[in-house]
Amino acid sequence: MNFELSQDHKVLQDAVRDFVNKEIKPIAAQIDEEHHIPDALVAKMGEMGFLGSYLPEEYGGAGMDMLSYAIVIEEVSKACGSSGVLISAHTSLACGPIDTFGTEEQKKKWLPDLNTGRKIGCILLTEPDAGSDAGAITTTYRKEGNEYIVNGSKIFITNGGYLGTGVLFATSDKTLKHKGVSAFIIDLKTPGVSILKNENKMGIRGTYTTAFALDDVRIPAENLLGQEGKGFNIAMDTLNGGRVGIASQALGIAEGAFERALAYSKERKQFGKTISELQAIQFKLADMYARIETSKLITYKAAWMKDAHLNYMVESALCKMLASETATYVTKEAIQIHGGYGFICDYEVERMYRDAKITEIYEGTNEVQRVVISKALLG
Amino acid sequence: MKILVCIKQVPDMESRFKPAADGLWFEETDLAWRMNEYDEYAVEQAVQLKEQLGSEPELTILSIGPDRVVEAIKKALAMGADKAAHIQDSASHHKDPWQIASIIAAYAKDNGFDLILTGMQSQDRGSAQVGVLVAELLGLSCATTLIGFSYDDGIVSAKRELEGGLKGLVTLQLPALVTCQLGLNVPRYPTLPNIMKAKKKEIQAIPVATLLSEQASAPTTGFYPPARKGGGIVLEGDVADLAQKLVAILKEKTTVVR
Ligand SMILES: Cc1cc2nc3c(=O)[nH]c(=O)nc-3n(C[C@H](O)[C@H](O)[C@H](O)COP(=O)(O)OP(=O)(O)OC[C@H]3O[C@@H](n4cnc5c(N)ncnc54)[C@H](O)[C@@H]3O)c2cc1C
Numbered sequence: 001m002n003f004e005l006s007q008d009h010k011v012l013q014d015a016v017r018d019f020v021n022k023e024i025k026p027i028a029a030q031i032d033e034e035h036h037i038p039d040a041l042v043a044k045m046g047e048m049g050f051l052g053s054y055l056p057e058e059y060g061g062a063g064m065d066m067l068s069y070a071i072v073i074e075e076v077s078k079a080c081g082s083s084g085v086l087i088s089a090h091t092s093l094a095c096g097p098i099d100t101f102g103t104e105e106q107k108k109k110w111l112p113d114l115n116t117g118r119k120i121g122c123i124l125l126t127e128p129d130a131g132s133d134a135g136a137i138t139t140t141y142r143k144e145g146n147e148y149i150v151n152g153s154k155i156f157i158t159n160g161g162y163l164g165t166g167v168l169f170a171t172s173d174k175t176l177k178h179k180g181v182s183a184f185i186i187d188l189k190t191p192g193v194s195i196l197k198n199e200n201k202m203g204i205r206g207t208y209t210t211a212f213a214l215d216d217v218r219i220p221a222e223n224l225l226g227q228e229g230k231g232f233n234i235a236m237d238t239l240n241g242g243r244v245g246i247a248s249q250a251l252g253i254a255e256g257a258f259e260r261a262l263a264y265s266k267e268r269k270q271f272g273k274t275i276s277e278l279q280a281i282q283f284k285l286a287d288m289y290a291r292i293e294t295s296k297l298i299t300y301k302a303a304w305m306k307d308a309h310l311n312y313m314v315e316s317a318l319c320k321m322l323a324s325e326t327a328t329y330v331t332k333e334a335i336q337i338h339g340g341y342g343f344i345c346d347y348e349v350e351r352m353y354r355d356a357k358i359t360e361i362y363e364g365t366n367e368v369q370r371v372v373i374s375k376a377l378l379g
Numbered sequence: 380m381k382i383l384v385c386i387k388q389v390p391d392m393e394s395r396f397k398p399a400a401d402g403l404w405f406e407e408t409d410l411a412w413r414m415n416e417y418d419e420y421a422v423e424q425a426v427q428l429k430e431q432l433g434s435e436p437e438l439t440i441l442s443i444g445p446d447r448v449v450e451a452i453k454k455a456l457a458m459g460a461d462k463a464a465h466i467q468d469s470a471s472h473h474k475d476p477w478q479i480a481s482i483i484a485a486y487a488k489d490n491g492f493d494l495i496l497t498g499m500q501s502q503d504r505g506s507a508q509v510g511v512l513v514a515e516l517l518g519l520s521c522a523t524t525l526i527g528f529s530y531d532d533g534i535v536s537a538k539r540e541l542e543g544g545l546k547g548l549v550t551l552q553l554p555a556l557v558t559c560q561l562g563l564n565v566p567r568y569p570t571l572p573n574i575m576k577a578k579k580k581e582i583q584a585i586p587v588a589t590l591l592s593e594q595a596s597a598p599t600t601g602f603y604p605p606a607r608k609g610g611g612i613v614l615e616g617d618v619a620d621l622a623q624k625l626v627a628i629l630k631e632k633t634t635v636v637r
Contacts, residue, residue: 008578011453014413015569049571062571072571 003297005071012068016075019048025079031206032351037083046117050076050087055095059111066241066303070248074299077252078259081355082206084252088245089158089207090114094121097167097238098185101226110165110185120162123242124154124186124212125169125235132368134169135178135232139214141170148184148224150217153196158362160210161198163188167238168219169231181231185223192217203354240313241306242363243320247299250320250327250359254292257327257334257352261288264338264347281337288330295323314376321369324359331356380436380553383492384425384460385483385513386418388444388451389503396604403599404472405503414451417498419458419566420559424528425496426459427564431530437461439492443482444471449582456577457569463580468587475595476504480512485590487517494535495556499524510558520551523558 005013023044031037045051054069055061062068069091077084095114098106113119130136139152150170157166166188171180186193196211226234262285265276275281299319305312331353335342342349360366390396391411399406414422422440429436440455440463442448452463466482468474474482487495495514500507507523514521526546527538539547540560551557569577612628614621629636 007447007450007453008574010450011457011569011577012571012574014450014454015457015571015574019568047570048568053571057572057575063575064571068571 009067009071012064013071013075016048016050016072019044020075020079024076024083028080028083029345029348029351031080031082032355033205035200035205037080037086037206041083042086042117042120045076045083045087051090051117051120052095052111052115053091055091055099055111055115059099059107060113060115061095061111062115066244066306067300070244070299070303073245073248074252074255077249078256080206081249081253081352082204084249085204085246085358086120086159086207088242088249089123090121092242092245093123093158093238094165094167096241097123097183097225097234100237101183101234102185105222106185106225114165119164120159121165121167122157122159122162122188122210123169123238124157124160124166126156127153128155132365134235135181136174137169137171137181138174139168139170140174141172141182141184141219143221146221148219148221150184150186150192150214150219153211153213155211156199156362157210157212158207160188160212161195161208163193163195167225167234168214169235171231172228176229178232179229181235182228183225183231183234184219185225186217186219188212190217190219201358203351203356203358205354239363240316243316243369244299244302244306244312246359246363247295247302247316247319247323250323250356251292251295251299253352253356253359254288254295254323254327254330257331257349257356258285258288258292260347260349260352261285261330261334261337264341268339275337284333284337288333291322291326291329295319295326299323314373317364317369317372320359320363321366321373324356324366327356327359328353380432380494381490381492382425382428382436382438383441383487383490383495384418384421384438384455385441385495385497385509386422386451386455387415387442387498387501388412388448389415389501392502398602398604403602405602407472412447412450414454415498415501415503417500417502417559417561418451418455420561420563421496421498422455422458422460423564423566424525424559425494426567428494428528428530429459436493439463439490441466441483441486443468443474443479443587445469452582453574453577454569456580456582457574458567459573461580463582465582465584466587466590467584471587473599475597475599476506476508476512477596478591478593480509480516481593482587482590483509483513484516485592486585487513493553493555495519495554497556497558499558499560507558510556514556517554517556520555521557522549522551522555524560525557525563526560528557528559528563 049062052061053064057063073084114121141148141150166186168184168186173180192215194213199209268275302312302315302319334349341347394410397406438460440460443466497510522537524540525537526540529536533553535551
């Protein structure tokens with residue numbers, strides 16, 4: 001057993017860190033304030049290979065492994081949680097299922113633009129009345145000649161506002177519940193797709209969270225992803241991978257806040273000494289570090305298991321659950337260590353606190369992760 | 380054309396340094412390592428020259444040190460170098476600039492390099508000697524502290540940084556060696572696809588013993604952190620008294636008041 005990153009992973013980590021420190025960190029506050037990640041930054045992340053890290057080289061990906069993907073999102077999220085989830089939702093939730101379930105023609109057609117960032121990907125699963133209960137979606141499709149006609153609505157779609165490439169879930173008959181669900185690849189510029197709104201939200205404000213109406217949207221039959229009626233399985237498999245991405249995002253946010261809290265504790269003086277000399281603060285730092293380290297271990301392990309083609313469903317649920325709770329805990333304590341300054345926007349930990357919360361909710365709430373884990377234990 | 384870039388892996392300068400038990404260098408455990416910043420400019424300049432000449436030049440990277448320096452080598456390969464020589468030496472940190480330069484010269488002498496680039500200095504030892512010593516040992520024309528570089532038809536035109544904001548222009552006939560200052564160019568980031576491509580590039584491992592024949596000419600005999608500063612002086616008393624005390628101290632300890 002070896003817990004050290006390989007030389008190649010260290011080279012990667014160093015390269016990503018360098019990019020993040022120069023290109024993302026200086027504008028992270030601006031991204032939050034302006035509710036927008038500059039297009040130029042998205043393009044640069046595409047050039048760097050951040051948007052297709054673990055996808056095959058033959059389709060424009062970088063051909064790295066899942067651990068590399070986790071490292072990229074972790075490093076990016078240390079500075080900017082918005083940019084971290086842009087990468088995660090794009091790669092795991094759009095590129096991932098097309099690569100895993102797509103035909104050769106589909107991969108050739110859709111992946112090169114996605115993997116290089118020329119198009120930004122998203123997954124369209126959640127609906128107003130179907131969140132945790134994803135099998136209850138009511139967006140319907142019917143086949144007409146060589147096309148599927150889709151009607152319904154989708155909400156909370158990360159990256160939706162880019163109108164790039166989506167992986168869309170719809171049902172042929174909602175009474176069939178999850179057995180009626182199929183998956184499709186959709187060009188979001190197709191007529192009939194309209195943006196109802198981009199949500200205003202608490203955190204990860206640089207990302208789009210988009211609500212769509214789908215009115216008689218015509219999708220070519222060749223865009224069916226996998227088999228008809230197997231969409232629910234595709235969604236579940238996709239979310240397994242996605243959770244490693246979200247765990248990495250959460251881990252990065254926690255590490256970013258920890259770095260700041262540690263540095264601040266050594267600078268801030270009260271009662272004639274730095275607050276880092278107070279045991280109350282020392283214990284906070286120890287608790288924060290302990291949770292970060294355990295979250296990192298399980299996140300890297302889940303990534304490693306996917307690379308080793310092992311069943312990592314439980315580990316992916318575990319890492320998403322633990323890392324997200326680490327992120328909310330650590331960012332909250334980071335503010336506490338900063339005292340009143342932590343509550344002031346200039347100190348950035350308040351942004352990290354806001355960014356952290358969503359990681360407990362999306363890609364399966366942590367309650368749902370506990371369902372997944374306990375089912376596996378008892379089943 | 381054959382180009383050699385010599386790079387060093389150094390600790391992240393934000394690390395906390397502790398003297399090693401032998402009292403001759405710092406303790407290496409728990410440090411994060413990076414490519415010497417000056418060397419990144421040297422690699423970038425070489426890659427730009429390669430691009431200018433339509434990929435014709437063969438660009439080799441050399442680094443001396445233990446296994447971990449392969450990380451810096453791989454970064455340089457991912458930035459666009461073609462191949463590398465890793466001179467394996469677990470005790471490179473105890474070698475003085477003369478020995479390091481001799482090792483590089485011993486490697487380079489039979490390889491017919493037309494141009495060698497190094498950083499101006501290393502961030503950790505900071506002797507700024509290795510580049511010029513290599514040039515001397517190989518009989519190359521040499522310019523240091525480059526902040527501008529261009530090449531045309533066998534001639535390197537170099538802009539050098541002098542003291543007080545002054546600049547100097549020199550031209551060098553190949554074969555030549557230049558040492559690179561910060562700001563010479565904008566080093567590129569190794570992209571993920573290029574990191575993958577770098578995995579397939581050749582890294583030749585050469586034990587240092589096969590290249591080293593020189594003794595140290597300036598061995599290190601001590602390494603220590605600066606003495607901890609005292610707590611400062613707190614003056615007390617009324618204003619006139621304070622002013623007099625302050626002036627007295629300034630006269631005694633500084634050249635501000637004479
Ligand atoms: C910013 C943001 C981005 C998002 N991005 C995407 C995206 O890109 N694509 C997409 O399809 N969706 C996306 N979502 C949707 C997200 O995945 C859902 O919000 C999430 O799955 C929860 O669904 P819900 O909001 O309907 O909550 P509900 O399912 O209504 O849950 C409400 C509460 O009930 C609990 N609960 C529900 N069912 C159970 C159960 N069986 N056992 C125990 N507790 C339960 C939940 O844990 C939660 O506490 C995003 C959401 C947000 C806010």
